[in-house]
Amino acid sequence: MSQNYFKDILETDGLSIGYKQRRGEDLCLLSDLNLTVRRGELVCLLGPNGSGKSTLMRTIAGLQAPLKGRTLVEGVPIRERNFGEIARLLSIVLTERLQVGNLSVYHIVSLGRHPYTSWMGRLSDKDESMIKWALEQVGLWKYANKFINQLSDGERQRVMIAKALAQDTPLIMLDEPTAHLDLPNRVEIMRLLRNLAKETDKAILLSTHELDLALQAADIIWLMSKNNDLKIGAPEDLVLSGSIEDTFKNKSFSFDRKTGNFIMNYQKKQKIQLVGNDVMGFWTQRALSREGYQVTREKTDYCSIHLIEDRMEWEIHSNGEVTNCKSIQDLLLGLNTYL
Structure with a gap:
């Protein structure tokens, strides 16, 4: 086995996340986090609004400074590297819809090869091969010459996933990848991401509100609450322990451990x-x-x-x-x- 092979692709070492205050104490959301995402693993980050999911994702990606600790990808501390080096370690797919109608699918995916090209941006044979491979992985090679505005929302999201694949990083991070999508496309994207983790041996970390899909697709769930707490485990363990139920507790609905669904609470009749x-x-x-x-x-x-x-x-x-x-x-x- 190569010395560069890391089973734990992502590691956080004593990571504390939050916001630095100009006056007074820093606002700490979570502290002393020692997290891992392994090769070939799909990890879903869940939690109510305001629990700090976005802050954790930004901090792990190096977009926001930690209050304490550090993030390592394949043993490399993210905050100690320049943008070019980081771009070879992790790729990010954001929530925002793509608004570049005059670009082809192939052109957009080719942007994922930017960390490997010369200053002229000329694509090598290897770059061309990676772009084709990435589009084939998401089932869009036949749409390579189409303009992005000719595609559905679900297809556009698959283009962005292909761009991340073409970037060829050990870690892929996605922020709400199923936002703006209808049910069939939400299911398809989650199924695709799980398959990609297994088939490409990459580590995939995503934040989502899709509890039902995360319970079916994730290998591991990171469950955040508003009480500065983070629970980690297999989806079934978090259901059986009552952690899912406690995190999303509400008077208007309840979580059914038998089905993994939320049930609305109605006024009782006969x-x-x-x-x-x-x-x-x-x-x-x-x-x-x-x-x-x-x-x-x-x-x-x-x-x-x-x-x-x-x-x-x-x-x-x-x-x-x-x-x-x-x-x-x-x-x-x-x-x-x-x-």
């Missing part, structure tokens, strides 16, 4: 017995909960709902009467007659 399971039962229970009913598997004094799964129908049983419903919408309307 208890309803639900007879039946499987997919139909799950979505029926969700609709009833949304309407404020307390769903139980035990017999109640109010009424019971029986799922007729082979016909995809619902029966409301109350006071010896049975009402048939062809859809959940009909079911909810039918329940109003028993109020």
Whole structure:
């Protein structure tokens, strides 16, 4: 194994983040952080607004001075290097939408090779090869000659990821990479980043508000709270320990450890017995909960709902009467007659 091979691509050594004050004590958000991101690992940084995610990302990237400690990429202290050297260690994909409609996809991705080109910016055969490889990794080689304004938001984000790949750094950092994207593209970008971490052996660190996707895609989650606290672990460990639930605690909703979803809290109505399971039962229970009913598997004094799964129908049983419903919408309307 080469002496230049580092399993821990990113390390922070006693890092304290925050803001230096002209007068009085510095405002410290988190202190004495000893963090790592390993080769081939996707790490997601989660936390409520105001918890310090952006400050941590900027400090790690060397864009903001730490209050104490340092960041190392492959053993190299970031703050002790010039911009050219840093550009060979880490690449950054920001949240802002790209507004350069007169540039081609190939041209934008080629900018990732700037740290390796001469002062004239002439691309070598290796540069050309890296650009093609990066575009192939994100599935956009066939769009190389298209202008950026001809692409969808999801495709534009993949162009920026390709630019980071072409930069060929051991660490890639992304700030809210799924912002401005619709659901299919959010899922695709997170899936792409996970695959890239595994296939390219790079370390990928991203900040996100996409809790549900982070729970599915991340190897490790850094979970920040507003209480100057940072918890680290596999997504499942943070769910089972109650850390996710505690961090995002709110009177308006609750976190369901069984499904990994947030559930809105509604004013409770009567208890309803639900007879039946499987997919139909799950979505029926969700609709009833949304309407404020307390769903139980035990017999109640109010009424019971029986799922007729082979016909995809619902029966409301109350006071010896049975009402048939062809859809959940009909079911909810039918329940109003028993109020």
